[in-house]
Amino acid sequence: MTSTALSAPSRSLLRYLSRGVNSLKHRHEAGVTHFVRSYYESGKPATGCQAESARTIDLRSDTVTKPGPLMRRAMSEAEVGDDVFGEDPTVNELQQHAAKLFGMESALFCPTGTMSNLIAVMVHCRERGDEMIVGDLSHLHIYEQGGSAQLAGVHSTTVTNLPNGTFDLDQLESKIRHGYPDPHYPRSRLVCVENTHNIQGGRVLPLAFLKELRTLADRYGLMVHMDGARVMNAAASLGVPPADILQYCDTVSVCLSKGLGAPVGTMLGGPEDFVKRAVRARKALGGGMRQAGILAAAGKLALSDMVGRLQDDHRNARSFAQALLQCDPPIYQVDLAAVETNILRFRVSAEGVSPAELCARAAVVSEGEEQALGQGVQVLMFPHVGGSVRAVWHLGISEEDTRLAALKMQFVAQQLARERARAH
Template identity: 45%
Template structure:
């Protein structure tokens, strides 16, 4: 019998483990704005090592990590960044690169696997002869895994190819690697190999890895020195931040080894949903910890389904007007997955047999996962 809440809204909802809390309580700290916090320094050194980069910087959020990275590379107003039309930076980060940084986005269509066609990336690069009229291309951004494309993984070979395009045109490459550890585990390729071609990478510690707070930016020493200044400008410089870095260190140490189980459970969840006649799931598209499914019965809306599931202690969020996204994390067990599947099937039947009860929810407003 499941008594706890089964929270499938996102992998951002995890609670700190006992080991994380103990590490936070025992952390050796000092003023990190002054560069003196030993726990922050240790964690940043470890992340630089794992990613194969020269230096790293802890920041409060993934949005800030991406914003800082873009602004370091695009330090001249009128700069342009090429990125996917379905990317997190473009859709879910409040347009910060434009509103704060004056950076113009040039979108290229994301394929279902999260990639952008190489020829379309090349075609999006502005020719120097048009500098009088057009923004100047300075950066290409990739996302790995790609959340809106279902948690798809970008291969090292594809990233290398984009890196070569960037290099040959005098551009930089940034990877939004919020869930890069999920990609590494799913592909069986070390993180440092996946990001070898990148000039900078953002890594979220509070998503799949389960830390309570924070992301890390990695890159060259010169890049990180500039990033530190922007972090301070944006209000992200924190004092005894070792308390947070201690939990992040534990998350990297303890949770990476559990990601394969998250991916396995996501596949089990997808297989189970496929057996429920009211839903459509492409099980072959489940590569990491996310499961997207479509609701094929017009009498069932995502809002209705979420409301009934919540009554059974299962939390979920719509992905669109007729679709749902469920996300597995390390605090979801095998029995939680089975309980959730039972609840989803029963919830659908309850809606269909008592549809009048839910008519007030058909006003066309649909919440969604908002980039979590």
């Protein structure tokens, strides 16, 4: 039986791929959009079984998580007040808990990580002509719409991110500029790091690097902000409390709505005076929420009950990576040493197969798949920078899901091999 019906995540993936997937260092060949659209809409890949009955394994991002029953109950029963007045008890409890967990004086509940990072930049760089130094592959530099320049009037200069997410400290030192007495230059105020590093595949910044960075920053009077959207993953990987990582930073932004499973929210931590200024910046950006305890209740559960399960995501990501290396024919390229947390980047070496095409094939049910695998499986992933594919594990992906996803990738490898054999 043939069907071209797609799940909502699959349709979302189609829209994403059809936009061309144009990001830094990522330029797909002409015709990808046409291929992806025709592959989804022609009906060809859906033969064999109904797409609606397929098992969908969504590895696009750990942002797709949904709150479970306990979290929903906590949200429904949350005691609330007006947080702009500082009167929401649940928000206040969350902020106190986060500050203690991070080893910092204070913390602020913000709607999003993008806003939280922008607030940090605004508070650290208070004068026009101030400058921050960021990695050239950092989320803050690439994926946050240049908000530091657009909204905060802060200039950015970049250092080259290394494969492990760090950067060369000598290069960093060469970028530090002080505006006085020479009026030509901006004033360096802030260094931003990202941990774990998204584009580099969830890499964990070594503590030794952070310690050296702190020493250098202190020498020049610079502040250090960590985009720690997934710093809890970093802590789980290193086997240390998050405060052991954050002792080398002045401020941090920690996302609650990725692997920790909350629907909304990011915590911005730092000194008490910093957070007081951050409250003003949050209000100016429209982030002052009222009865926000409904959301904060989910955040409390995320930081208390969900941290311990992050190792499951790391284990499943590594298991999938190992399975890719065992596929026959061996068309997947994986650096196992770089699989440190819940993000996996891999490449496909099959002739003429782009990351976009591989993702399209993985996301649909093909003829003969149900017979080969026992059921239809749709694996949702994204083409990524540098000609790679990105897959991300989260609380919605079980060990069994991981096993089925690996079987699907084996099926795709064999499907490509059969097509190549027929072509020759």
